[in-house]
Amino acid sequence: MRPNIHRWVAVWLALALSCILHIGCDDGSAIKEPSPGSGGDAGNAGSDAGGALDAGTLPDGAPKDCFDDPKTHFEIINACTNAVRVPKNPTLPTLLPDGGLPPLQ
Amino acid sequence: MRIRMGIWGLFATVGVALLVATRADAANGDPCAALTDEDNGVPSIYIENGDTQEPLVKKLGKLLMQSSTKLRVFYRNRPTCNIRNDLFSGAQMVTVVDGTTARPVRYIPADPAFDPASAAPTCTVPDTPPAPPIALGIGATYLSSCPQTPAQPADVGVFDGPVQAYGFITNKNSSQVAITAEEGYLAYGFTEGGGEAAPWVVQNLRFKRGNTASTTLTMSAAIRLLPTQMKAAPDSGTSEAIITSVVNSNAPEATIGILGTELYDQRRADIKLLAFKSFGQRFAYFPDSTSTSFDKQNVRDGHYLPWSPTPYIAKVTRGATTIADPNARRFHELVMGTRAGDDVDGLPQVVGSGLVPTCAMKVTRAGDGADLALYDAPAPCGCYFEKNVPQGMTACTACTVGDDAACNGGKCRRGFCEAR
Numbered sequence: 001m002r003p004n005i006h007r008w009v010a011v012w013l014a015l016a017l018s019c020i021l022h023i024g025c026d027d028g029s030a031i032k033e034p035s036p037g038s039g040g041d042a043g044n045a046g047s048d049a050g051g052a053l054d055a056g057t058l059p060d061g062a063p064k065d066c067f068d069d070p071k072t073h074f075e076i077i078n079a080c081t082n083a084v085r086v087p088k089n090p091t092l093p094t095l096l097p098d099g100g101l102p103p104l105q
Numbered sequence: 106m107r108i109r110m111g112i113w114g115l116f117a118t119v120g121v122a123l124l125v126a127t128r129a130d131a132a133n134g135d136p137c138a139a140l141t142d143e144d145n146g147v148p149s150i151y152i153e154n155g156d157t158q159e160p161l162v163k164k165l166g167k168l169l170m171q172s173s174t175k176l177r178v179f180y181r182n183r184p185t186c187n188i189r190n191d192l193f194s195g196a197q198m199v200t201v202v203d204g205t206t207a208r209p210v211r212y213i214p215a216d217p218a219f220d221p222a223s224a225a226p227t228c229t230v231p232d233t234p235p236a237p238p239i240a241l242g243i244g245a246t247y248l249s250s251c252p253q254t255p256a257q258p259a260d261v262g263v264f265d266g267p268v269q270a271y272g273f274i275t276n277k278n279s280s281q282v283a284i285t286a287e288e289g290y291l292a293y294g295f296t297e298g299g300g301e302a303a304p305w306v307v308q309n310l311r312f313k314r315g316n317t318a319s320t321t322l323t324m325s326a327a328i329r330l331l332p333t334q335m336k337a338a339p340d341s342g343t344s345e346a347i348i349t350s351v352v353n354s355n356a357p358e359a360t361i362g363i364l365g366t367e368l369y370d371q372r373r374a375d376i377k378l379l380a381f382k383s384f385g386q387r388f389a390y391f392p393d394s395t396s397t398s399f400d401k402q403n404v405r406d407g408h409y410l411p412w413s414p415t416p417y418i419a420k421v422t423r424g425a426t427t428i429a430d431p432n433a434r435r436f437h438e439l440v441m442g443t444r445a446g447d448d449v450d451g452l453p454q455v456v457g458s459g460l461v462p463t464c465a466m467k468v469t470r471a472g473d474g475a476d477l478a479l480y481d482a483p484a485p486c487g488c489y490f491e492k493n494v495p496q497g498m499t500a501c502t503a504c505t506v507g508d509d510a511a512c513n514g515g516k517c518r519r520g521f522c523e524a525r
Contacts, residue, residue, distance in 0.1 A: 073476035076407040085388035088283040
């Protein structure tokens with residue numbers, strides 16, 4: 001019986017630690033300025049239309065959405081920051097199926 | 106008796122006011138070479154600058170006019186590619202009209218009460234040469250974005266200046282907060298019914314500058330368009346005209362324009378700047394760390410992409426890499442914060458004008474729309490910049506040991522310990 005209790009305590013401690021680490025590492029500035037009533041954003045603020053962003057993972061295994069030590073252009077523009085980050089992922093019907101820009105008319 | 110004195114006093118007051126007004130009118134519009142009520146013996150420099158650079162020219166120009174080594178600045182706002190053309194062809198300061206937009210020459214008066222936030226008085230230049238040489242051109246984007254004719258002469262140099270950011274603006278009553286590069290492309294790249302980038306679907310409510318203006322060049326590059334591909338209302342001749350159109354729009358949601366952020370910083374009460382999400386970016390960002398700060402943090406570290414350096418164009422001494430004209434060289438060195446032994450400090454004017462000194466940048470790029478790369482300024486001034494913008498603050502350690510002295514493993518620069 002006692003080993004079981006220890007196991008449960010260990011699991012809960014691990015979960016609690018994981019949550020604390022997640023909060024500590026998550027960029028709290030994200031989604032500080034939602035776009036009220038902004039056309040394409042409605043109901044879509046949390047999605048990532050910016051393409052794949054392999055910035056590693058958080059301690060709890062969740063994917064990280066920014067780079068701590070940017071080197072390339074892509075990493076620089078998606079570097080971790082304390083600045084306000086504004087989600088903006090509109091649905092644009094005239095984009096190409098792969099998300100590319102349509103040719104000009 | 107008391108009433109009579111009051112009436113005579115009123116007459117006297119009106120008379121003095123009329124006299125002052127008459128003198129002011131006389132000064133406004135004089136030949137630049139013969140200014141009424143001004144000392145025409147003061148050394149002078151004629152500058153052509155992008156209109157986004159006018160606040161800096163006026164601020165620094167006032168200090169130069171009050172300096173112990175006086176220098177009077179005459180200047181004219183012009184699109185960047187026109188400035189390039191003039192400086193590369195050795196043009197003189199003659200009367201110019203770009204399309205229907207007159208380009209008046211203005212000057213900094215000697216009056217110490219002159220307010221750089223107000224309009225500088227105008228003066229006239231000859232319609233044809235001979236006229237004073239244009240000693241310094243101050244563009245506001247990469248000259249590589251301009252048509253490459255005429256070619257750069259061997260005796261004309263292009264020197265780095267502070268960084269200028271641009272942005273999409275909208276009416277204060279618009280609910281929009283951000284715009285993606287894809288939305289910008291679809292809005293400005295298509296006529297009505299084509300791009301469907303709601304809510305910016307009305308062509309006559311999309312405003313832009315002319316195709317040779319730095320604002321248009323940098324903003325079009327940020328959304329992968331050429332200036333000539335932007336479908337908008339008829340070109341606005343000046344940035345102020347764009348502000349007026351955006352402010353006066355009766356359809357705020359569909360209204361959009363482009364503007365230098367230092368002009369936006371002066372007009373935040375009237376217009377709104379949209380956060381910008383570039384191609385490949387996960388979030389949109391303001392030029393500053395928040396919508397209400399002035400720290401240009403996202404310009405400096407690469408999260409906000411529509412920016413460019415301001416090229417300083419001037420004749421160089423043959424075989425040398427320095428500006429030949431001493432007054433143009435002084436102006437440039439003051440702006441870069443590299444001039445020693447002058448009683449004018451240029452860097453605070455740069456910061457106070459909403460521009461970012463190169464020494465405060467952490468990223469660089471080769472041209473409009475080009476990828477960013479990390480940048481290590483040889484003599485960084487990021488701490489000084491952060492502290493001296495409006496609402497400025499910095500986490501850097503203050504130092505009083507003097508410039509270049511060791512400080513926290515780095516060097517003391519302008520009162521703060523920098524990394525090197």
